[in-house]
Amino acid sequence: MAYARLIGLAAVSLALAACGGSETGSSPAEGTGGGGGAGAASGTGGHGGTGEGGGPAATAPDAPVLSFVMPMLGVVHVEWVPQPECDQIEAERKDPTHDYAVAFTVAGSKKAYMDSEATEDMEYTYRLRCKVGEVYSGYSNEMSANPAEEEGAP
Secondary structure, three states: OHHHHHHHHHHHHHHHHHHOOOOOOOOHHHHHHOOOHHHHHHOOOOOOOOOOOOOOOOOOOOOOEEEEEEEEOOEEEEEEEOOOOOOEEEEEEEEOOEEEEEEEEEEOOOOEEEEOOOOOOOOEEEEEEEEEOOEEOOOOOOEEEOOOOOOOOO
C-alpha cells in the first residue's frame, strides 16, 4: 500500500513539473486554472488541475483557437475553433479599464457567442480556454474589437 502511494505521489510530481509550475493570476479564473502569464497570448499558458484523489494529474486539453472577434449589431461577436474534448468553453474579456475576467461560459460544442455585455465604445480583448472536468487548457490566442466600429467603417 505504501509503495502504491509513493508511485502515485511520484506521478503527480512529474506531471506538475511538466506543467512548469503555475503563476497566480489577477482574476479568479486565472488563479483556478493556473498559468496564464507570459505564454497566455500564444495559448501556452499554464495547465489546470492537480490530480486530486491520489491519481496522477489529468492531462490539460488543447486550447480553442479564436477565429475572429468583430463588431456586429452594436455588440461583439466572438467565434472560435473548438477542441472536440471540451466540456465547456470559458471566455475572458478585458478592456482598457479592467483586467481579464470571465465574460461567459458555454457548452464545449459551441463555436460562437454574441457578447451583449460588450457595448461601450472601447476595444475589448478576448481569450478562451477549454475545460474538461476540472482541468483547464492554456489560453487561446487573443483578439480584439470595438462594438461601436462596424465592419468596413473608417
